[in-house]
Amino acid sequence: GRVSGKKALITGAAGGLGEAMAFMLAREGATVAVSDIDGGRAAALADRINAEIPGAAFAYAHDVASEDDWTRVIEAVAADLGGLSVLVNNAGIGGPLALVEQDTVENWQRQYEINLRSIMLGAKYAMPHLRAAAPASIINISSIAGLAAAPGMGAYNATKAGVWMYTKTLALEAAKADWNVRCNSVHPVFIKTPILDPFIAMAGGDEAKAAERLARGIPLKRIGEPDDVAYCVLYLASDESKFVTGSEFKIDGGMTAQ
Ligand code: NAD
Structure with missing residues (x-):
């Protein structure tokens, strides 16, 4: 497989894009840790992956907004998988469409914690393991909404743009220190998920x-279909992308070319 021997953690993986990524990485030879705030649905997905590829998947209840959850889950994943070489920060939420005067601090706080701060926590606690397992890869799921704005989507636009830029900071830090950990962002347009x-x-x-x-x-x-995004994640998780870091990948059917 294209990612044989890789050990990957995918957050927010109980359904949608994360499920497609988990299945694809497992089919291409990786061991996958699927985490989600909904631990029951994560466990059900791991069961379905293991039914097809025995022993390929582990499941974790994991709120990416919680620092305690990150430290607990990263240690458990490293122990269960025998290391960690790929982190896919996929968990993310949209908010209610709200023009600025109707927008709320609560909406911004929630999207900031789940969409953006989670990326730092994941990188912070995964990095020692990724360095130890290098060559390694961090893949952050942003959105075309992180590159282009739309009315009513302030918190989503701002947090996803933050993911885009912070990915470059991480990439440069890792490159400067010769950690052999690459870091890239993926920017889907509308994909058929919940x-x-x-x-x-x-x-x-x-x-x-x-x-x-x-x-x-x-x-x-x-x-888009979830696999349209999963193929990009597969490439970035594999060593085929060994010269690629600090970059952004638009999976958008040409949307932002206009
Ligand atoms: P989804 O809603 O189907 O899946 C998101 C998953 O994240 C769910 O399983 C949910 O339980 C989980 N989750 C929610 N809050 C969480 C938390 N605090 N901690 C851990 N898990 C949590 O959405 P999706 O379309 O699969 O989205 C995946 C990623 O792709 C998100 O970051 C999203 O912003 C991004 N994205 C999606 C689209 C699209 O059109 N589907 C487009 C651009 C970007």
Whole structure:
């Protein structure tokens, strides 16, 4: 496999993009730790992966906003997998659409803790293990919303832009210190996962209509599938990307080329 021998932790992996990444990395030879704030759904996913590839997956209950959870989970993952060579910071949330005058401190605080501060905590506590297991890779899931703004999405735009820039800081720190740990960000456009449920609700519960509306601004005329993003993560997790660090990967059907 393309990532044989790699030991990967994927956060927010109980469903959506994280599930696709976990399956793909496991099928390509990695051992995967799937963590999620919903530990039950993470365990159910690990069971499904292990049914196909015995022993490939471990599950953890893990709130990425909690520093205590990070220290506990990283130690458990390193012990269970025998090290850690790939960290995918995937957990993230959207917020209610709110123009500035209706926006709230609570919304900003929640998105800051889950979307951005979590990236620092993950890198901080994983780095000693990643250095020990190098060549290693940190992959941060941002969004095209971290590169281009939209009205009503202030906290999401700001936190995802933070992920984009902080990824470069980490990449330069690791390069300067010769840790052999690369760090890159991935920027998806709309991908078919539960995070799009509010758009389906806006289309009166009609999923096809919601997808058609969301696809209107996309040159390739469709929204993405989770595997479209997982293939990029697979490349960045593998040593095929050994000369790539501090970079950003748009998985957006041409959206931001316009
Ligand atoms: P999703 O809602 O399907 O999955 C997110 C997962 O994160 C869920 O399993 C949820 O339980 C978990 N989670 C929520 N809060 C958490 C916390 N505090 N700690 C740990 N886990 C937590 O969403 P998705 O589409 O799979 O999103 C994955 C990532 O991709 C997110 O960072 C999201 O911002 C980003 N993204 C998604 C899209 C898209 O259209 N799907 C586009 C751009 C970026």
